[in-house]
Amino acid sequence: MKAARYYDREDIRIEDIEPQELTPGTARVKVAWCGICGTDLHEFKEGPIFIPPHGHPHPISGEDAPITLGHEMSGVIEEVGEGVEDLKVGDHVVVEPYLVHDDVDTSEANMFYHLSPDMNFIGLGGGGGGLSENIVVKRRWIHKIPDSIPLDQAALIEPLSVGYHAVERAGYASEEVAKGKVALVGGAGPIGLLTAAVLKAFGATVVMSELSPLRRQKALESGVADYALSPAEVDVVEEVKKLTDGKGADVAFECTSVQVVFDTLMNALRPGGVLVIVSIWSHHADLDIHQLVMKEIDLRGTIAYAHSHPATIKLVSEGKVNLEPFITGKIGLEGLIDEGFDTLINRNETAVKILVSPSGEGL
Structure with a gap:
């Protein structure tokens, strides 16, 4: 079968x-669609990061480069192994792409299995990948989806689960808490937009801060933002205060790993507000501890997801989140670099999520 294999930077x-x-x-799983993630781009330009370099096998997968890429995938069950009783050929599914040790408790009793030692991701640390025609996955990591969710949109359930977990970490993953509250999202890239989509699903008023006119337009047109502000044109902090009768935002999500965005969110939060860091920072950030203390800000980190896929699938199946607007391109495996990576690295404001069909079906 055809597969995209990562050898080195x-x-x-x-x-x-x-x-x-x-x-x-x-x-x-016969892979229908696999999204290109920002992590894949970082591996391509700066890696290996999550990918185990050649000669250094990952302790869980036992694999090292070259490995098959791709972790944002949807597909159809093609074959079922011994002992798997609740899946059948033809089922539509998505994959929660974790690699964890066999002795890790992944039941509902453990909300931190994704933080266990040596954790990595299918499609980065080994275990096959979604940028191939099919992949073999342990039953634990396969989630059935209703046929009502198109398979192309289903490929976005994995990054949407990142947004869901971030909202959950903030304590806002319910209508009881989020309805009527004001959420400020810094950065309208794929994760920022999908985090906003979850916030809107729970009834929050969403303000986005984003430099790119095209991304601001996408945030408004898709309906995930009520307001999209350019920090180059307005004072975001003052605009948020105007919208909140001078109080400030209730909750904020940092989705850029940019210092000035972090500072803006800190300044725009009300006293007692919550700030969640969603982006991956490869450098140190400056933090005004005095402001954190005097405003009693809750600063929280978030990574990936934990037991998030079922709730995320429910939001999509009930029509509370529409993923279709975020699919901005579809390509075959052969176009991965020239049509996919090049666009997302050099013209990233023109695209949100580019999907790959490893088999070429659906193009």
Whole structure:
């Protein structure tokens, strides 16, 4: 089968490889669509980061570069392994792409399995990947979806789960808490937009701060933002205060890893507000501890998701989140670099989510 294989920085090759072996407790998923993630772009330009370099196998997968890429995937069950009783051929599914040790408790009793030692992601740390024609996945990480969710939109459930978990970490993942509250999102990239979509689903008023006119337009046209402000044109802090009778935002989400955005969110929050850091920072940030103390700000981190997929799937299936506006391109595997990575690296404001069809079906 065809697969996108990561060898090293700026060295990704489309190759023919042998499909993975179906083993007890697993199922084979024919990949319908796989999204290109910002993490994939970082691996391409700056990596290896999550990807185990050649000669340094990952302690869970036992694999090192080259590995098959892709972790934002949807597909159809093609084959079911021994012991898997609740999946059948033809089921539509998405994958929660974790690699964790076998002795980690991944039940509802443990909300931190995603923070366990050596955790990595399918499609980064090994275990196959969604940028291939099919993938074998342990039953635990496969989530059935209703046929009412189109498979192309379903490929965005993984990044939407990132947004859901961030909103959950803020304590706003319910209408009882979020309705009528004002949320400020810094950055209208894919994760910022999808975090905003979750906030709107729970009834929050969403203000987005974003330099790019095209991204501000997408935020408004998709309905995930009530207001989209350019920090180059207005004082975001003052505008938020005007919208909140001088109080400030109730909750804010940092989705850029940019210092000035972090500072803006801190200044725009009301006393007792919550600030969630969603983006991955590769550098140190400056923090005004005095302001944090004097405003009693809750500063929280968030990474990926934990038990988030079922709730996220429910939001989409009930029509509370519409993922269709965020699909801005569809390509085949052969166009991964020239049409996919190049667009997202060099013209990123023109695209939100580019989906890849490894088989070429649906293009």
